[in-house]
Amino acid sequence: MRKIVSQLFISLDGVVEDPHIWHFPYFNDEMGVAVDAVIGRADTLLLGRRTYDSFAGAWPEREAAGGEDAPFAKVIGDARKIVVSRRPLTFTWRNSEQQQGDLLDAVRALKNEPDGSRIAISGSVSLVRQLLAAGLLDELNLLVHPIAVRKGMRLFDDAESPTPLKLLSSETFATGVLNLMYAPAGEVGEAGYDEAKGHLPRTDT
Numbered sequence: 001m002r003k004i005v006s007q008l009f010i011s012l013d014g015v016v017e018d019p020h021i022w023h024f025p026y027f028n029d030e031m032g033v034a035v036d037a038v039i040g041r042a043d044t045l046l047l048g049r050r051t052y053d054s055f056a057g058a059w060p061e062r063e064a065a066g067g068e069d070a071p072f073a074k075v076i077g078d079a080r081k082i083v084v085s086r087r088p089l090t091f092t093w094r095n096s097e098q099q100q101g102d103l104l105d106a107v108r109a110l111k112n113e114p115d116g117s118r119i120a121i122s123g124s125v126s127l128v129r130q131l132l133a134a135g136l137l138d139e140l141n142l143l144v145h146p147i148a149v150r151k152g153m154r155l156f157d158d159a160e161s162p163t164p165l166k167l168l169s170s171e172t173f174a175t176g177v178l179n180l181m182y183a184p185a186g187e188v189g190e191a192g193y194d195e196a197k198g199h200l201p202r203t204d205t
Helices: 028-040 048-058 059-067 070-078 103-111 125-133 194-197
Strands: 004-011 044-048 081-083 094-100 119-121 139-145 163-170 178-184
Touching: 004 028, 004 044, 004 125, 028 070, 028 119, 044 048, 044 059, 044 103, 044 139, 048 081, 048 163, 059 070, 103 125, 119 125, 119 163
Parallel strands: 004 119, 004 139, 044 081, 044 119, 081 094
Antiparallel strands: 139 178, 163 178
């Protein structure tokens, strides 16, 4: 079964909206490696329409320009790009197609394709929320920036129940960015202070 991995730039206060406004001062070689490890190694990208429009408006020109970012632009261009949108779309960027039918059914079919290669999601917050809620997201990579943006859409909105996650790996970059990889977890269970107090430090007197 294919694995779906989402990668998001996120602020310390949970904002994921318009990261191009605040995250570039923290983009270094370490973050470049982290982005390549998720987005650059996937042969299929699953994207919301706004994220796709942003990518399609920039990466083809960067590839054509032949600058230092052209190799990564080519990788994204060569990848299969599936765009989730309720309205009909017309594409000019190669290897782009619109997701057809029910979203969750389409994602299940993608995951069951036999080649076993990774499917990556960049940004596309609404899509990430839906797949996480449906149990279809395998890993959630958060690049947590040491800045409180103070306004904008956050990754997790209000809901009736929590979303438990388990930490798979963590790394601290020189810029202070935390590279955190999570996977969905089972139910946390119930506990209160009586269960927790035994873990408090004890001082001998």
